[in-house]
Amino acid sequence: xxxxxxxxxxxxxxxxxxxxxxxxxxxxxxxxxxxxxxxxxxxxxxxxxxxxxxxxxxxxxxxxxxxxxxxxxxxxxxxxxxxxxxxxxxxxxxxxxxxxxxxxxxxxxxxxxxxxxxxxxxxxxxxxxxxxxxxxxxxxxxxxxxxxxxxxxxxxxxxxxxxxxxxxxxxxxxxxxxxxxxxxxxxxxxxxxxxxxxxxxxxxxxxxxxxxxxxxxxxxxxxxxxxxxxxxxxxxxxxxxxxxxxxxxxxxxxxxxxxxxxxxxxxxxxxxxxxxxxxxxxxxxxxxxxxxxxxxxxxxxxxxxxxxxxxxxxxxxxxxxxxxxxxxxxxxxxxxxxxxxxxxxxxxxxxxxxxxxxxxxxxxxxxxxxxxxxxxxxxxxxxxxxxxxxxxxxxxxxxxxxxxxxxxxxxxxxxxxxxxxxxxxxxxxxxxxxxxxxxxxxxxxxxxxxxxxxxxxx
Amino acid sequence: xxxxxxxxxxxxxxxxxxxxxxxxxxxxxxxxxxxxxxxxxxxxxxxxxxxxxxxxxxxxxxxxxxxxxxxxxxxxxxxxxxxxxxxxxxxxxxxxxxxxxxxxxxxxxxxxxxxxxxxxxxxxxxxxxxxxxxxxxxxxxxxxxxxxxxxxxxxxxxxxxxxxxxxxxxxxxxxxxxxxxxxxxxxxxxxxxxxxxxxxxxxxxxxxxxxxxxxxxxxxxxxxxxxxxxxxxxxxxxxxxxxxxxxxxxxxxxxxxxxxxxxxxxxxxxxxxxxxxxxxxxxxxxxxxxxxxxxxxxxxxxxxxxxxxxxxxxxxxxxxxxxxxxxxxxxxxxxxxxxxxxxxxxxxxxxxxxxxxxxxxxxxxxxxxxxxxxxxxxxxxxxxxxxxxxxxxxxxxxxxxxxxxxxxxxxxxxxxxxxxxxxxxxxxxxxxxxxxxxxxxxxxxxxxxxxxxxxxxx
Numbered sequence: 001x002x003x004x005x006x007x008x009x010x011x012x013x014x015x016x017x018x019x020x021x022x023x024x025x026x027x028x029x030x031x032x033x034x035x036x037x038x039x040x041x042x043x044x045x046x047x048x049x050x051x052x053x054x055x056x057x058x059x060x061x062x063x064x065x066x067x068x069x070x071x072x073x074x075x076x077x078x079x080x081x082x083x084x085x086x087x088x089x090x091x092x093x094x095x096x097x098x099x100x101x102x103x104x105x106x107x108x109x110x111x112x113x114x115x116x117x118x119x120x121x122x123x124x125x126x127x128x129x130x131x132x133x134x135x136x137x138x139x140x141x142x143x144x145x146x147x148x149x150x151x152x153x154x155x156x157x158x159x160x161x162x163x164x165x166x167x168x169x170x171x172x173x174x175x176x177x178x179x180x181x182x183x184x185x186x187x188x189x190x191x192x193x194x195x196x197x198x199x200x201x202x203x204x205x206x207x208x209x210x211x212x213x214x215x216x217x218x219x220x221x222x223x224x225x226x227x228x229x230x231x232x233x234x235x236x237x238x239x240x241x242x243x244x245x246x247x248x249x250x251x252x253x254x255x256x257x258x259x260x261x262x263x264x265x266x267x268x269x270x271x272x273x274x275x276x277x278x279x280x281x282x283x284x285x286x287x288x289x290x291x292x293x294x295x296x297x298x299x300x301x302x303x304x305x306x307x308x309x310x311x312x313x314x315x316x317x318x319x320x321x322x323x324x325x326x327x328x329x330x331x332x333x334x335x336x337x338x339x340x341x342x343x344x345x346x347x348x349x350x351x352x353x354x355x356x357x358x359x360x361x362x363x364x365x366x367x368x369x370x371x372x373x374x375x376x377x378x379x380x381x382x383x384x385x386x387x388x389x390x391x392x393x394x395x396x397x398x399x400x401x402x403x404x405x406x407x408x409x410x411x412x413x414x415x416x417x418x419x420x421x422x423x424x425x426x427x428x429x430x431x432x433x434x435x436x437x438x439x440x441x442x443x444x445x446x447x448x449x450x451x452x453x454x455x456x457x458x
Numbered sequence: 459x460x461x462x463x464x465x466x467x468x469x470x471x472x473x474x475x476x477x478x479x480x481x482x483x484x485x486x487x488x489x490x491x492x493x494x495x496x497x498x499x500x501x502x503x504x505x506x507x508x509x510x511x512x513x514x515x516x517x518x519x520x521x522x523x524x525x526x527x528x529x530x531x532x533x534x535x536x537x538x539x540x541x542x543x544x545x546x547x548x549x550x551x552x553x554x555x556x557x558x559x560x561x562x563x564x565x566x567x568x569x570x571x572x573x574x575x576x577x578x579x580x581x582x583x584x585x586x587x588x589x590x591x592x593x594x595x596x597x598x599x600x601x602x603x604x605x606x607x608x609x610x611x612x613x614x615x616x617x618x619x620x621x622x623x624x625x626x627x628x629x630x631x632x633x634x635x636x637x638x639x640x641x642x643x644x645x646x647x648x649x650x651x652x653x654x655x656x657x658x659x660x661x662x663x664x665x666x667x668x669x670x671x672x673x674x675x676x677x678x679x680x681x682x683x684x685x686x687x688x689x690x691x692x693x694x695x696x697x698x699x700x701x702x703x704x705x706x707x708x709x710x711x712x713x714x715x716x717x718x719x720x721x722x723x724x725x726x727x728x729x730x731x732x733x734x735x736x737x738x739x740x741x742x743x744x745x746x747x748x749x750x751x752x753x754x755x756x757x758x759x760x761x762x763x764x765x766x767x768x769x770x771x772x773x774x775x776x777x778x779x780x781x782x783x784x785x786x787x788x789x790x791x792x793x794x795x796x797x798x799x800x801x802x803x804x805x806x807x808x809x810x811x812x813x814x815x816x817x818x819x820x821x822x823x824x825x826x827x828x829x830x831x832x833x834x835x836x837x838x839x840x841x842x843x844x845x846x847x848x849x850x851x852x853x854x855x856x857x858x859x860x861x862x863x864x865x866x867x868x869x870x871x872x873x874x875x876x877x878x879x880x881x882x883x884x885x886x887x888x889x890x891x892x893x894x895x896x897x898x899x900x901x902x903x904x905x906x907x908x909x910x911x912x913x914x915x916x
Contacts (some may be wrong), residue, residue: 091787108788112780199780202663207695233809236777237665239816240809319694322570322657329549330566351691351698358697 011216028079052126101334111201177410184434196238469674486537510584559792569659635868642892654696
């Protein structure tokens with residue numbers, strides 16, 4: 001029986017180690033060595049990393065240690081060991097994207113966010129496991145709280161590495177729920193920024209994909225995000241993550257609303273009960289929480305959000321089709337059966353279907369903007385349940401369409417393009433069960449501040 | 459002395475050959491052979507192509523010929539030989555981008571637009587010369603009207619191949635003026651669509667880059683664009699080029715306004731006089747043409763447009779920096795001195811500078827949208843002058859910052875993200891001197907229709 005309890009769990013954090021770097025009682029090198037010890041202990045079971053380089057990391061940690069000793073750190077995350085999802089290009093490691101077609105792919109380029117992290121002194125420890133091309137085909141990573149369960153996907157390795165205490169923070173990306181869901185399955189603090197908030201690097205081929213941060217505290221989560229955005233900004237054409245240089249202070253929300261999403265009808269009773277209890281606890285703090293029946297604009301948003309999965313399927317399927325067809329042609333047999341099936345299905349979508357999906361997405365976003373005067377943020381389950389059991393050797397494994405979990409609570413919040421922050425305050429069956437706090441576009445700092453207040457108060 | 463005269467010039471077109479394919483008096487194979495003969499005759503001087511494959515093209519033309527004979531062409535451009543700017547990936551040719559660092563680069567991928575063109579039956583004849591990475595360092599192409607002059611850039615080869623009658627249409631891309639300016643220098647009909655109108659393929663790293671079409675008629679120009687957009691749509695997240703399946707019929711504009719842009723003050727007297735004559739000729743057709751003094755909203759748009767070059771420099775410099783730094787690292791010496799100097803300059807821009815530039819761009823776009831009720835379209839010179847002389851062996855060649863011409867008339871219209879169509883109706887010193895007609899976002903078809911009317915009426 002897993003033993004996750006949000007009241008007692010204490011993950012590996014960075015921000016509270018920093019004062020000891022300044023006074024010399026700890027060093028980034030010693031911090032790194034503790035991370036490496038944890039990896040040595042747990043990686044055989046968790047399998048969060050595709051590759052990491054302890055030697056390179058120690059060199060970087062030694063350099064950081066000298067900077068802290070000299071009182072001249074490059075940033076508050078100077079020396080922080082970070083895991084990078086293997087969809088993102090790094091100069092020192094291959095980028096294989098969990099896909100046979102990219103085996104050995106080693107472009108020796110640092111994506112803009114990696115250049116920014118290095119400028120801030122952070123240590124790129126290694127590449128974390130992603131599902132194949134961020135899709136449905138899982139990698140080998142297990143859930144640190146129960147190895148018979150998925151860590152979620154597609155940012156499987158980033159979520160697990162943080163939850164296992166191997167690193168204080170890791171980078172993930174989300175198209176349909178790939179940051180928020182694995183964070184919820186693993187009990188992490190995570191930010192999926194406003195669409196375009198963090199520069200994605202070379203892979204800009206999707207209009208619905210966001211890079212974000214997994215961490216064991218809101219402080220580390222925010223600091224990593226803002227250090228990247230200060231230097232590299234967001235995606236081309238986007239303003240990028242904006243907000244204070246240091247983590248936003250806790251702010252009490254004046255009013256919230258529940259966003260049920262498509263996940264509501266497929267939730268188990270135990271998880272729904274846990275979420276309803278959470279809503280009552282928030283109300284007990286004096287924060288009103290509206291429901292869909294309380295205002296027609298919330299009802300409209302719910303109604304449109306019910307198209308989140310359909311919209312995401314068409315948008316992502318059409319956008320990814322061109323590249324996947326090339327990949328299939330250049331690397332015959334290099335795509336999994338799951339990815340190939342999805343590609344074949346996506347070939348049915350026309351440019352008109354795509355435009356229609358974009359139009360619905362715009363309607364969803366307008367409905368979201370409309371509720372701004374009603375509530376400070378929305379709250380929703382981060383997934384319809386706890387991390388599902390996953391056994392790649394099970395007889396039905398090949399036919400399981402969602403080995404890393406259901407997007408039903410995430411498709412709409414991804415399509416909305418708004419900032420989402422996980423709220424790791426629930427447990428079901430001894431496993432993490434997460435909520436997500438959902439803000440308005442560019443209110444990443446505000447939703448982080450409210451999540452901090454809720455977490456501290458609950 | 460060059461002999462360009464817009465009243466008598468008759469370029470190679472496709473749309474008027476199509477009826478003969480249907481009745482069997484001409485074939486796509488014969489059409490292609492005529493193109494190849496022109497290439498054989500002129501390419502040594504013009505140097506429009508990096509590479510082309512006559513054998514592959516003949517195979518495709520034979521297949522097209524059979525489809526037309528069977529009465530089953532894939533589209534109205536089935537069999538059309540097209541040149542593709544060498545920034546765009548094609549499966550059958552290397553993509554070397556005019557850059558030493560990409561020498562031999564051969565990813566064997568068809569960009570979405572190439573997949574769409576092939577689905578429509580078009581023949582990808584070869585890759586046309588681009589300036590280095592679409593920047594300032596010129597390729598070997600000369601202007602077909604005067605080989606001592608630049609064809610313009612960065613779509614140098616596409617503009618020249620069309621003007622020389624080697625192909626009826628070619629694909630270009632524009633960041634700061636790279637479709638409209640070379641088209642004007644060569645006397646072409648060209649469309650720079652609404653930002654995002656045509657899917658750019660793998661290179662999505664800039665928020666201010668648009669793929670477009672060079673042709674020798676509005677009919678071919680439109681047909682190529684819409685055949686691509688019907689199949690592959692626009693950039694991810696964009697609606698893509700929309701409009702009728704066949705070229706829009708001529709439409710008389712009710713009212714126009716001149717947009718002087720930054721180019722106005724640097725124009726020579728002869729070109730300014732030619733443009734003023736054009737304005738008078740349009741007025742003589744009964745179409746009022748407002749000037750900046752006629753309405754404060756036009757004055758505001760002019761004032762903001764004067765920041766077009768500054769905005770473009772910051773936006774493009776910051777967006778391209780990350781990739782260029784990687785290229786410099788992976789391919790030492792692989793960038794020209796001009797590109798290296800620009801990269802060094804771009805390193806001074808911060809994420810805040812970038813955001814500020816995006817904000818100005820948004821103001822420009824709002825000012826553009828505001829004039830919609832005043833005028834149907836704006837008209838402006840497409841460049842401050844005719845194609846400049848260019849001799850790579852001249853003593854001042856290395857220090858010439860703009861070997862392919864000045865962006866002063868194009869930076870603003872590029873930054874505005876609106877559709878622009880060239881109007882090849884002027885000549886100065888026997889060389890083409892172009893105007894551009896500028897519409898509102900997504901009014902690509904309407905501005906094409908008005909350009910058709912103006913061209914026919916002038």
